[in-house]
Amino acid sequence: MRIALLGGTGDIGEGLALRWGRDTDHELVIGSRDPDRAAERAGDYRATLAERDVDATIEGRENSAAVVNADVVVLSVPPYYVADTVDAVADSLAAGAILVTPAVGISSDEDGFHYRPPDTGSVTDLVRETAPPDVPVVGAFHNLPAARLADLDADLDIDTLVLADEGSARSTILELTAEIAGLRALSAGPLANAPEVEALTPLLITVARYNDELADLGVTFQ
Amino acid sequence: MRIALLGGTGDIGEGLALRWGRDTDHELVIGSRDPDRAAERAGDYRATLAERDVDATIEGRENSAAVVNADVVVLSVPPYYVADTVDAVADSLAAGAILVTPAVGISSDEDGFHYRPPDTGSVTDLVRETAPPDVPVVGAFHNLPAARLADLDADLDIDTLVLADEGSARSTILELTAEIAGLRALSAGPLANAPEVEALTPLLITVARYNDELADLGVTFQ
Numbered sequence: 356m357r358i359a360l361l362g363g364t365g366d367i368g369e370g371l372a373l374r375w376g377r378d379t380d381h382e383l384v385i386g387s388r389d390p391d392r393a394a395e396r397a398g399d400y401r402a403t404l405a406e407r408d409v410d411a412t413i414e415g416r417e418n419s420a421a422v423v424n425a426d427v428v429v430l431s432v433p434p435y436y437v438a439d440t441v442d443a444v445a446d447s448l449a450a451g452a453i454l455v456t457p458a459v460g461i462s463s464d465e466d467g468f469h470y471r472p473p474d475t476g477s478v479t480d481l482v483r484e485t486a487p488p489d490v491p492v493v494g495a496f497h498n499l500p501a502a503r504l505a506d507l508d509a510d511l512d513i514d515t516l517v518l519a520d521e522g523s524a525r526s527t528i529l530e531l532t533a534e535i536a537g538l539r540a541l542s543a544g545p546l547a548n549a550p551e552v553e554a555l556t557p558l559l560i561t562v563a564r565y566n567d568e569l570a571d572l573g574v575t576f577q
Numbered sequence: 578m579r580i581a582l583l584g585g586t587g588d589i590g591e592g593l594a595l596r597w598g599r600d601t602d603h604e605l606v607i608g609s610r611d612p613d614r615a616a617e618r619a620g621d622y623r624a625t626l627a628e629r630d631v632d633a634t635i636e637g638r639e640n641s642a643a644v645v646n647a648d649v650v651v652l653s654v655p656p657y658y659v660a661d662t663v664d665a666v667a668d669s670l671a672a673g674a675i676l677v678t679p680a681v682g683i684s685s686d687e688d689g690f691h692y693r694p695p696d697t698g699s700v701t702d703l704v705r706e707t708a709p710p711d712v713p714v715v716g717a718f719h720n721l722p723a724a725r726l727a728d729l730d731a732d733l734d735i736d737t738l739v740l741a742d743e744g745s746a747r748s749t750i751l752e753l754t755a756e757i758a759g760l761r762a763l764s765a766g767p768l769a770n771a772p773e774v775e776a777l778t779p780l781l782i783t784v785a786r787y788n789d790e791l792a793d794l795g796v797t798f799q
Contacts (some may be wrong), residue, residue, distance in 0.1 A: 457793050465770035470776070513799065516784065540786040543780070547688035551780035554692070558765070558773035562738065562798050565764040575797045577735065 356531070359425035361418050361440055362385035362432035364396040367457055367496055370504025371429060372397075374535045376404045377507060381531075382537035383413045386421030386444075393417065400522065400543075407507065412515035419447045427453050429496070434458040435480045441485040448490060452522045456482040457496035467564060468557035472550060473475040479518060493528045494518035494546060498555050500571040512538030513573030516552045520545050541576060578753070582646035583640050583662055584610035584654035586618040586787060589624070589679060589718055592663065592726025593651060596757045598626045598633035599729060603753075605635045607626050608643030608666075615639065626706060641669045649675050656700045657679040663707040670712060675746045678704040679718035682780040689786065690779035694772060701771035716740035716768060720762065722793040723752050723759075733759030735795030736772050774776045 358375060360368045363385035372383050383402070387393035395414030404411045415421075422428050422444045432440050432488035437458050448454075458478045462471045475481045479494040486492050495517045503509045515532055515538055525542060532540035543552050559572045580597060581702050582590045585607035586626045607622070609615035617638030618708050621693050639645075644650050644666045659680050670676075674740045680700045684693045701716040706752045717739045726732045737754055739762055741747035753760035753797060765774050 393657055467766045468773075469770075470773055506756075516780075541784055541791070542688070544783055544787045545688045548685075548691075548783050550782075551690075551692055551776050551783065554773050554776040554779065558770075558777065559737075559798065560772050561766055561773065566764045569798060570765070572798050575799060576791060576794050577780065577797060 356426045357384065359384045359386050359428045361428060361430050363387070363461040366431055367499050367504055368429070368431035369400070369503045370499065370501055371431065372400050372413060372505055373403060373505055373524040376413055377402060377407065377409050378536050379534045381479040383411065384421040384425060385413060385415040386418040388418060389417070390415065390420070391419040393421070405525060413508055418478055419444050422447050422452065424449050425452055426457060429455045429457065430482065430566060431457055434460045434473070436443065438481055438485045443484060445487050448487070449506070453491050453493055454482060454486050455493045455495050455528060456555070459497050461557045467561035468555035470557050472553065477549035477553050479546050479553065483546055491519070491521045492522050492525035492546065494530060494549050494552060495528050497534060497553055498559060498574055502575050503571045503573070511535070511573065512575070513537070514539045514541050514575050516541055516543035518543050518546050518549050518552060535548065578648045579604040579606065579646055581606045581608050581643040581650045583643060583650060583652050583666065585609070586664060588653055588723045589721050589726055590651070590653035591622070592721065592723055593653065593718065594635060595625060595727055595729055596680050598622060598635055598760050599629065599631050599673045601756045605633065606643040607637040608640040608646060609633060609637070610640060612637070613637040615643070617697060621679050625729070644674065647674055647730055648748050648765050649677060649749070650770050651677045651679065652704065654681055654731050656682045656695070659700060660703055660707045663704060670709070673679050675713050675715055676704060677715045677750060678710050681775040683779045689783035692773065692776035692779050695788070699775050700772035701768050701775065705768055713743045713746035714739070714768065715746050716771050717750050717754060717775060718742055718783060719775055722795050724795045725795070733757070733795065734797070735759070736761045736763050736764055736797050738765040740765050740768050
């Protein structure tokens with residue numbers, strides 16, 4: 356499978372690239388608005404994996420080039436760039452490509468971190484409304500700790516929730532997620548359930564802030 | 578410590594009564610609008626604990642009688658009864674009594690379970706606005722699986738989040754919670770963070786619905 360990670364130069368894009376690079380044989384393409392930055396980061400990830408004797412297929416390209424022939428496109432960009440990023444790549448998507456959105460709208464104040472969805476109701480819905488109608492949209496990876504994901508020495512042992520309206524796209528992303536060691540993929544039903552899934556992300560940051568022994572938190576359902 | 582569990586005849590009230598009854602020496606008072614029902618359930622809980630050779634102090638009383646001399650009052654009633662329940666007992670609260678609110682506003686539809694807070698922003702805020710100004714309010718126990726909590730053979734190994742604006746009330750409830758075996762109490766900061774804490778409850782029910790191997794879910798932050 357070919358996976359494009361747009362915004363794959365940082366945050367959870369880096370961790371997903373390194374984990375899929377280590378744990379699977381999928382072809383990975385790092386996307387960025389800046390193709391040089393994409394190529395540089397792809398080289399960094401290959402080098403990180405080579406130190407572990409993993410020969411991963413990771414390229415770097417400008418976003419609209421990165422999605423060409425990709426089976427799965429992960430939009431690991433900040434929420435305020437999500438709609439523009441979808442617009443920028445929509446015409447280049449392969450037939451059947453699945454768009455995956457992990458972004459969450461968060462604000463912070465003196466009390467903690469708060470869920471601030473866009474007017475559509477959730478970032479996941481915003482992607483659904485922005486994407487071409489025939490492109491399946493899946494919400495996933497909202498609640499992953501970015502630094503821990505990118506640290507290949509760190510154990511995950513956490514869950515991630517997958518939202519989808521189409522069964523085939525859901526299954527593909529559930530399977531692709533479960534291929535990462537230590538990550539359990541659970542269905543959270545249709546995209547309409549996105550607000551509660553997205554709202555968990557600011558809560559994780561708040562809980563880490565108020566409990567000194569906890570940092571870079573994930574969650575497990577048990 | 579004397580703990581009144583209003584609405585303690587069902588849902589998480591039952592589980593908290595049984596767990597505190599088994600794991601601590603606190604005096605427990607089951608509150609209900611119907612004093613006979615309260616007394617009957619208190620007797621049931623004592624009997625359940627007696628089968629395990631636990632001699633627990635559990636009485637049953639009408640709500641406003643139940644809170645007299647209680648150090649902690651848990652409002653384990655449905656969200657639409659919370660304000661009326663606070664009004665009904667406000668004049669009977671002991672000086673320094675802490676009000677604890679676990680209620681969450683939830684709606685369900687064909688997709689899943691959704692967070693539907695009252696106009697105040699959260700049920701926790703509704704309690705804060707309804708309670709006398711000098712009574713400390715703490716949010717806790719929102720995300721506990723009721724049936725598992727009430728099954729003393731079931732291991733918990735889950736977390737619960739505690740919201741409070743006053744440090745002393747927070748500490749009291751964190752300690753009281755951690756006295757239940759298998760339950761880790763984490764601070765989630767001030768009451769202003771209640772929406773994200775409350776929104777986790779419908780998500781837990783949704784996740785259980787869409788994953789056959791999971792039921793009566795709690796959560797751990799790790």
